[in-house]
Every structure is written in structure tokens, then in C-alpha cells.
Amino acid sequence: MKHKRPYYFIAPLMILIAWSITANLGIISPLFLPPPQTVVLELTHLFVSTQIIPDIAFTLYRTIIGFLIAGIIGIPIGLLMGYSDKIYHSLEFIVEFFRSIPATALFPLFLLFFGIGDQSKIAITSWAACLVLIIHSMYGVRLGKELRMKSANTLRVKGFALFQKVIFPEALPQIFGGMRIAISLSLIIVVVTEMFIGTSFGLGHRILDAQLVYNLAEMYATIITTGAIGFLINKSIIRVETGVVHWNGK
Amino acid sequence: MSAIELRKVCKKFEQANKQLRNLRVLDNISLKAKKGEFIAVFGPNGCGKTTLLNIIAGIEKSSSGSVRIDGKCPALAKVGFVFQNYNESMLPWRTALGNIELAMEGQKISKKDRMRIAEHYLKKVGLSRHKNKYFYELSGGMKQLIAICRAFAYDPDILLMDEPFSSLDYSTTRKMELELLNVWRETAKTTIFVSHDIDEAVFLADKVIVFSKRPARVKGIIEIDLPRPRKLEMLSSKAFIRIRNKMLRLSEYET
Ligand SMILES: Nc1ncnc2c1ncn2[C@@H]1O[C@H](COP(=O)(O)OP(=O)(O)O)[C@@H](O)[C@H]1O
Ligand SMILES: [Mg+2]
Numbered sequence: 001m002k003h004k005r006p007y008y009f010i011a012p013l014m015i016l017i018a019w020s021i022t023a024n025l026g027i028i029s030p031l032f033l034p035p036p037q038t039v040v041l042e043l044t045h046l047f048v049s050t051q052i053i054p055d056i057a058f059t060l061y062r063t064i065i066g067f068l069i070a071g072i073i074g075i076p077i078g079l080l081m082g083y084s085d086k087i088y089h090s091l092e093f094i095v096e097f098f099r100s101i102p103a104t105a106l107f108p109l110f111l112l113f114f115g116i117g118d119q120s121k122i123a124i125t126s127w128a129a130c131l132v133l134i135i136h137s138m139y140g141v142r143l144g145k146e147l148r149m150k151s152a153n154t155l156r157v158k159g160f161a162l163f164q165k166v167i168f169p170e171a172l173p174q175i176f177g178g179m180r181i182a183i184s185l186s187l188i189i190v191v192v193t194e195m196f197i198g199t200s201f202g203l204g205h206r207i208l209d210a211q212l213v214y215n216l217a218e219m220y221a222t223i224i225t226t227g228a229i230g231f232l233i234n235k236s237i238i239r240v241e242t243g244v245v246h247w248n249g250k
Numbered sequence: 251m252s253a254i255e256l257r258k259v260c261k262k263f264e265q266a267n268k269q270l271r272n273l274r275v276l277d278n279i280s281l282k283a284k285k286g287e288f289i290a291v292f293g294p295n296g297c298g299k300t301t302l303l304n305i306i307a308g309i310e311k312s313s314s315g316s317v318r319i320d321g322k323c324p325a326l327a328k329v330g331f332v333f334q335n336y337n338e339s340m341l342p343w344r345t346a347l348g349n350i351e352l353a354m355e356g357q358k359i360s361k362k363d364r365m366r367i368a369e370h371y372l373k374k375v376g377l378s379r380h381k382n383k384y385f386y387e388l389s390g391g392m393k394q395l396i397a398i399c400r401a402f403a404y405d406p407d408i409l410l411m412d413e414p415f416s417s418l419d420y421s422t423t424r425k426m427e428l429e430l431l432n433v434w435r436e437t438a439k440t441t442i443f444v445s446h447d448i449d450e451a452v453f454l455a456d457k458v459i460v461f462s463k464r465p466a467r468v469k470g471i472i473e474i475d476l477p478r479p480r481k482l483e484m485l486s487s488k489a490f491i492r493i494r495n496k497m498l499r500l501s502e503y504e505t
Contacts (some may be wrong), residue, residue, distance in 0.1 A: 145338040147333060147335060147338040148338055148340075148341070150309060150339075151331065151333055151340075152352065154309070154329055154330075154331045155353050155356055155400075155404055156328075156356035157352060157355060157356040158356065161355065161356065165341070165355070166341065169343045172343075246343075246384070247342035247343045247384060247385070247386050250342065250386035250387075
């Protein structure tokens with residue numbers, strides 16, 4: 001574990017060096033790619049002046065609410081689809097169909113139903129994350145070891161008890177894998193909706209605004225902030241995951 | 251009435267490749283086990299031993315023939331099954347104690363009694379101090395002992411064990427066998443123990459049924475008249491070696 005730390009920084013450092021060289025030597029015009037020091041300065045400014053804080057708060061709020069709704073709906077549906085062939089066959093078409101359509105293509109539909117406020121941003125996010133969670137939860141059940149079910153069956157552990165004591169815990173590692181993908185996807189969708197559906201706060205909104213006025217330093221500073229947030233929420237899920245599914249891979 | 255009675259049990263499997271003929275696995279297997287008897291089924295890999303246990307447990311259907319457990323059909327009997335692959339049959343998210351408790355959760359037994367019974371069996375096999383370890387934290391031998399405790403804690407009509415020690419090394423296997431006999435002696439459950447290890451079959455059983463290569467037929471039945479409790483010294487006794495040689499002769503020359 002201790003030796004992991006230095007490796008963490010190798011790739012980012014290399015990108016930083018390449019970026020610094022190309023931008024500072026003028027290989028790429030600063031109009032398109034400002035040098036790192038300018039972006040770091042801008043980043044500091046955004047945080048010191050607290051300008052960016054409401055944007056972070058709104059983006060996080062939408063991401064987390066969207067993700068939670070997706071979990072409440074998607075995980076039970078996925079588990080049921082994995083458990084019962086009848087439910088699987090009745091929903092398979094819909095899930096596979098919508099899974100191939102980018103959620104962002106459905107903007108107009110969501111705007112129609114949920115208006116142009118936060119509701120439609122959260123709804124689209126939930127939709128996309130929900131499909132991911134359905135599929136992972138379903139495979140969690142389907143990939144469960146048949147022998148574990150059989151052996152619980154020989155002990156007359158059946159019905160809901162079987163589901164609660166064997167099938168659900170067995171699906172948990174897959175569900176967590178799905179949650180990590182879903183939370184990253186949620187953040188992406190929220191940022192995109194903030195760019196295209198009117199709002200006064202949000203990282204996506206700030207990225208687009210900066211782009212429109214060619215303030216590329218601010219744009220990259222905001223993009224870096226978004227990436228850092230994605231990294232941190234992913235890490236926190238992994239933390240919970242290693243605590244909950246401690247048996248995974250053992 | 252025999253505790254277990256199989257009459258002319260046959261089993262054929264359809265092959266995934268439809269052009270191939272059905273795979274004959276069990277060929278007219280008849281056997282009887284008296285109440286409290288420990289029977290070992292000895293046969294080469296792939297001859298159909300696991301299939302036989304699955305049929306006795308009611309997990310799989312025979313193609314023909316009949317199976318009776320205390321006169322009942324397998325679906326109505328309480329069958330304790332110890333599977334070969336403990337990593338896929340036990341619950342890694344539970345502790346040693348929790349895994350044994352599972353055997354009693356499908357029955358009307360209070361939490362207190364479940365704990366008491368589980369701890370009793372843990373003590374019997376000498377694993378009391380590991381009771382709160384997660385299943386994955388135990389060694390292979392310990393895991394299989396927990397699986398055995400689970401089967402006993404279920405309080406079954408009969409016990410089926412499918413090469414439970416086949417993945418363990420020689421000396422661990424011998425140790426586990428002693429522990430198994432130690433628990434078994436207390437309850438004297440009617441047991442069918444499948445093995446492809448000659449020493450194991452002779453050391454544990456009252457009676458060894460020798461199977462042929464696939465499709466499995468009963469090649470012979472050997473009574474083991476070694477006294478109980480069995481001791482490790484017996485492995486090198488004259489009587490043991492005599493029985494062992496008899497079994498070798500019986501199993502080696504395929505007809
Ligand atoms: N469900 C099944 N479908 C088809 N063939 C099977 C099935 N189960 C077992 N077999 C075949 O039956 C034979 C006997 O298997 P098994 O009972 O597991 O042998 P053993 O336990 O003695 O090693 C093997 O050749 C195996 O491939
Ligand atoms: Mg087998």
C-alpha cells in the first residue's frame with residue numbers, strides 16, 4: 001500500500017510536463033491552450049474568491065440526487081430481473097433498447113415532461129444511471145454461484161430468505177461496480193445538462209460561459225475541478241465498497 | 251427399513267452436441283445403507299460419484315430406478331450435503347459461526363439455540379477460537395470442517411459428502427478425517443462419503459462400495475472390520491493393508 005503513492009503521480013506529472021513544454025514554447029497558441037501556471041493561477045482565484053463554490057455545490061447536489069434516485073429504482077429492478085426469468089424477459093427489450101441510446105439525445109423528451117429547471121437535469125441523470133445500475137445488479141444475480149443457491153436450498157433456505165441471505169450479498173460486488181460507473185456517468189450527464197439546459201449555477205454552466213468568451217484559463221480550471229470531483233466521489237464509493245464487500249476477491 | 255435404499259438407479263445425460271449419443275453415467279446402481287452406517291463410495295474421477303449424490307439428495311433426477319430415504323422420496327427427506335467445492339457452497343460474507351447457523355435458519359429454531367448448537371459443533375472439531383473469523387479467513391481444511399459442521403447442525407436424516415478433503419494435502423486430510431469421525435461418532439448419522447482416495451475410504455467407512463469407470467457399476471462391496479474409534483496407527487496395520495490390497499485388486503482390473 002505504501003509503495004502505491006509515488007506511482008499515483010507519474011502519469012499526471014508527465015502530462016503536466018508535456019503541457020507545460022508545448023504551451024510555454026508556443027508550439028500551441030495560448031489562445032487554445034494556456035500554460036499550466038496560468039490555469040493554476042485562475043484555479044486559485046476561483047477558489048479564493050469563492051466564485052466556484054456555488055457551482056460545485058449545485059453540480060454535486062444534482063449528481064448525488066440523480067444517482068440516489070437511480071439507485072432506489074434501478075437496483076431493485078435489476079435484482080428482480082436477475083432473479084426471475086419472467087421479469088427478465090418482460091423488461092429485456094426496453095432495457096437493451098434504451099441502453100443503446102445516449103441519454104443526452106432524449107433532452108427534448110425530458111424537457112417536455114420535466115420543464116427546464118433542475119427537475120429535468122436530475123431526471124435525465126437518473127435515467128442514464130438507472131440503466132447502468134439495472135444491468136449491473138442483474139448480472140450480479142445471474143453471475144452468482146449456482147452451487148451456493150443449491151446448497152442453501154438443500155438446507156431449506158428458500159424464497160425471500162434465500163434472496164436476502166444468499167442472492168443479494170452475492171450480487172453486492174457487481175452492484176458496487178455498477179455504482180462506480182453510474183456515479184461517474186451521473187456527473188458527466190449533469191455537467192452536460194448544465195451546458196445545454198439553462199441554469200445560473202453549475203460547473204457545466206461555468207465551462208460553457210468561459211468558452212463563449214474565450215476565457216480558456218477559466219474553462220480549463222473548471223474542467224480540472226470537475227475531474228477532481230469525479231475522482232473524489234469515486235474514491236469515496238470505493239471506500240464504502242471495501243468496507244461492505246470485504247470478502248470480494250478473497 | 252434401510253436408511254438409504256437405491257434400486258437399479260440409472261442415469262444418462264444428454265450431450266450438448268446432439269450428434270453424440272447420450273452419456274451413460276450410472277449403470278444399475280443398487281445399494282443399501284443401514285441406519286447409522288458410514289458408507290464410502292470409491293471410484294475413479296469422472297465415473298459418476300457426484301451424480302449419484304445429486305440423485306440421492308434430490309438435486310438431480312435419475313433416468314430410471316428408485317431412491318428411498320427412510321422409506322420416503324428424496325424431496326421429503328432432510329439431506330445434509332457437504333460439497334466438494336467449499337468456496338462456492340459456503341457464504342464468504344459470514345463468519346464461521348454464521349455459516350453453521352444458516353443450516354438452522356430454515357427451521358424453527360431460536361437464535362439462542364442456533365448459536366448454542368453451532369458453537370457445540372465448532373468445539374467438537376476444535377475450531378471454537380475461530381468462530382468469529384470470516385469464512386475466507388480460514389484455511390482450506392478449516393473451511394471444509396465448517397461445511398461439515400453446517401451439515402451436522404442441520405440435523406439431517408442422512409449425510410452426503412462429496413470428496414470434501416480432495417483439495418487438501420495428505421497430513422491435513424488425515425487430521426480432518428479424525429475430526430470428521432469425532433463429530434460423526436456423536437450423532438451416528440447415516441453417511442455416504444464419496445472418495446477417490448483409497449486410504450480415506452478404508453479409514454472412514456464401515457463398508458466401501460467400489461465403482462467401475464464410467465458408466466459406474468458396483469464392482470464390489472467391501473466390509474471394513476477395523477475397530478472404532480479409528481486411529482491413525484491403523485493406516486499401517488496389517489488388517490488395513492489387507493483391505494487396501496483387496497480394494498486395489500477389485501478396482502484395478504476393469505472387466
Ligand atoms: N449436468 C451434466 N450434463 C452432462 N454431463 C454431465 C453432467 N454432470 C456430469 N456430467 C458428466 O457425467 C460424468 C460423471 O460426472 P461426475 O458425477 O461429476 O463424476 P465424479 O464425481 O465421479 O468425478 C462426467 O463425464 C461428467 O462430464
Ligand atoms: Mg465429483
